[in-house]
Amino acid sequence: MSYDLVIIGAGPAGLTAAIYAKRALLKCLILEKALAGGKLNKTADVDNYPGFTSIKGPELAEKMTEHTKYYEIDWQQEEVLKLEKKEKEFIIRTSMGNAFNSRSVIIASGAVEKELGIKGEREFMNLGVSYCAICDGFLFRGREVAVVGGGYSALETALYMSNVASKVYLIHRRAEFRAEKEIVDKAKKTPNIIFLLNSILTEIQGGETVKKVIVNNSTNNKNNELLVNAVFPCIGLSPFSSFAHELGICDRENYISIKDDCSTNVPGLFAAGDVARISEKKIKQIVTAVAEGAVAAQSAINYLERL
Ligand SMILES: Cc1cc2nc3c(=O)[nH]c(=O)nc-3n(C[C@H](O)[C@H](O)[C@H](O)COP(=O)(O)OP(=O)(O)OC[C@H]3O[C@@H](n4cnc5c(N)ncnc54)[C@H](O)[C@@H]3O)c2cc1C
Secondary structure, three states: OOEEEEEEOOOHHHHHHHHHHHHHOOOOEEEEEEEOOOEHOOEEEOOEEEEEEEEEEEHHHHHHHHHHOOOOOOOOOEEEEEEEEEOOOEEEEEEOOEEEEEEEEEEEOEEEOOOOOOOOOOOOOOOOOOOOOHHHHHHHOOOEEEEEEEOHHHHHHHHHHHHOEEEEEEEEEOOOOOOOOOHHHHHHHHOOOEOOOOOOEEEEEEOOOOOEEEEOOOOOEEEEEOOOOEEEEOOEEEOOHHHHHOOEEEEOOOEEOOOOOOOOOOOOEEHHHHHOOOOOOOOOOOHHHHEEEEEHHHHOOOOOOOO
């Protein structure tokens, strides 16, 4: 069977893309390997999505899925293993041995947060360990927190938390940052951000929630305790894009490079949400994922009209 549009991933970006595409009467298929709603299923409370003062992540996932399914979209629970383009058609191969043909594709497969892999990290997940300061930072207002990492997202998180928390320890294993000088300088000028360089977070401890962390200074090999109520690991995300690597659309960190209309450098191929990157400054949130889902769908519609 051949489709106008295949959408890979049914998180907020993919579900929104499907709604826009179906309302333009495209023949489309969603391929989702796990739960509809994507990362919303891993989110306790969503307090920053307009229309809901507070809603449980899985409940928002259900509402978005119900809305999408209202349009009677074709849907298969299959993992995409390979995406190819032959002349003007895409071939999407899945874990079930199926191959779907489509004139256009939107990749909305998301990304997963890299873990520090240290003692206490999993134990205190959602109990003080958070991978999203914009989502959870407010819970730690007036408290002392730790941010781990040396790239743009760590600096951005430290600056964000400096407005919310009383003190922010920025723990980075090297002396130099990977982030732009401008944002590093801004953080250095912020009085309640304390830089702990050449330092490695080795353990997170607490009772019911996070109470303290152990930090090893690699210059003198001394361990120090810091009393903090939250830890924000910001050591990057791993985008789910391996099935598309051969198309040459990924940047050096495996994000899919997109333009402002969500197009890639392969005609007919679009990307949206956490897997896609237009600039390092993009914030990865539900609102930005749904916005890009809509833009990607409209771009696919325009592309198919011109084909
Ligand atoms: C703990 C946590 C809390 C958060 N809280 C908030 C919050 O409060 N507010 C907010 O705005 N944002 C929050 N976020 C961020 C938000 O969840 C994401 O930005 C958003 O879900 C991204 O949507 P997406 O559709 O791009 O990707 P995802 O939600 O990750 O969905 C991608 C989907 O693609 C599927 N998929 C992946 N690979 C394949 C494949 N090969 N084949 C088929 N399917 C595939 C996945 O199974 C998944 O369902 C939070 C994130 C985390 C981790």
